[in-house]
Amino acid sequence: MDAAAWRTMGRACPGPVGLAAWVAVTLPAPLLFFEGTHRWEERQDVSTALWWTLGAVPVLAAGVAASWTRCTGRRRTSSGLLTAVGVAMLVSAVFLGASMAVYRWVVPLQGAAGWRGVLSSGALLVAxxxxxxxxxxxxxGRRRRLSDRHGYLIGVMMAVVGVLLAEVTVRLGAEDSTSGYEVISHGGVGPYGAAAGEPGVVTLPAGGRYAILAVGFAPHDPDCRVTGAGASGRPAKLVTVAPGDYGTDAAAYAWVASFDVPDAGVYSLNCRSSDDQASYLVGKPPDIRGAVGELVHWPLVAIWLLGAVPGLLVIAHTANRRRAERREVPAPA
Structure with missing residues (x-):
């Protein structure tokens, strides 16, 4: 294709609003829907999450094909149909591949996806x-162009919604990407771990990193300190987005902090929080697969900014379009 054809394809591709809608439908939506319709201890399978992607891809393809047809002004011909279908398949393949990559390396949910089946079904739906x-x-009919005011308003609203969804999306993604976690308590503090008002005794079998688990509705921001041989009593490092829903029907646990000890031994654990009756246990850190296992440790501001990116792109796109229109307006004589 020549440069003009590539420019036309760029105009036919979904803009920032379409990109934000795709991200919302293919990632937060399946995680939130599963969380609201299943028991807390169940984990989502990747195949059920990809159904949302397969449901969105024909809508994406239809939008791309319609925009391409309007931009090129083609009539009802077989070549026009084949070209529109080809462009839609090319653009949709990029979006579908990106979603598959997210569920493969960023939020690797449990189960087998059947990637070949996803690709073949996706190709038929795109066509x-x-x-x-x-x-x-x-x-x-012509696609109505949003005014600058509406563009800024939509961008701000999308940025706010993205900020609100970012933290819960990271948390649910981390919980559903946890592989085979078992709560093995080495001791703790609170009614479940020690007598009221006394520090907890923690017996650790080896040196290394351990997790502090909040029991039930215990606050997720405790000030916990571990003292003992080689442990200086420094505050345990809080987990920014605490993944939870670990445990059994007897009790649920959330991973709220981590600490390191040099050797095996008996240590003392003190935790202070807004709830005097809160209990915290010490166990092994959950094994969270994929990049989401690192996202739970990112600064909260960075996670919010990541969620606001689609809305910020809409605002930037609107501002660039407005500047371009001002440059095209001829100066008065």
Whole structure:
């Protein structure tokens, strides 16, 4: 394709609003829906999450094909149909591949995805959506352009929603990407671990990193300190986004902090929080697969900023378009 064709394809691709809608439907939506419709101890399978992606991809293809047909001004011809379908399949392949990569390396949920089946089903759905989009694009209707005011308003709203969803998306993704975690308590503090008002005794079998687990509704921001042989009593490092829903029907646990000890031995644990009756136990850190296992430790501001990116892109796109229009307006004589 020549430069003009690439520019036309760029105009047919989803803009920042379409990108934000794709991200929302393919990542937070399946995690939130599963959380609200299943028992807390159940973990989502990757195949059920990918159904949301397969449901969104024909809509994406239809939009791309319709935009391409309007931009090129093609009539009802076989070459126009094939070109529109080809462009829609190319753009949709990028979006579908990105979503598959997210569920492969960023939020690797349990179960087998059947990647070949996803690709083959996705290709058929893209083709069907592209044909529908081509027929829509042949109509006389034109896509209404958002005003600058509406663009800024939508961008701000999307940024706020993204900030609100970012933390819960990271938490649910980390919980569902945890592989085979078992709560093995080495001691603790609070009603479940020690007598009221006394420090907990923790017997650790080896040196290394250990997790502090909040029991039930205990606050997720305790000030915990471990003292003993080689442990100076420095505060345990809090987990920014505490993944939870670990445990059994008897009790639920959340990973709220971590600490390191040099050797095996008996240590003392003190935890202070806003709840005097809160209990905290010491166990091994959950094994969270994928990049989401690192995201739970990111600064909260960075996680919020990550969630606000789609909305910020809409704002930046609106500002760039407004500047370009001002440059095109001829100066008065």
């Amino acid at each position: 069907a959506g592209a044909v529908i989009g081509y027929l829509v694009g042949l109509g006389n």
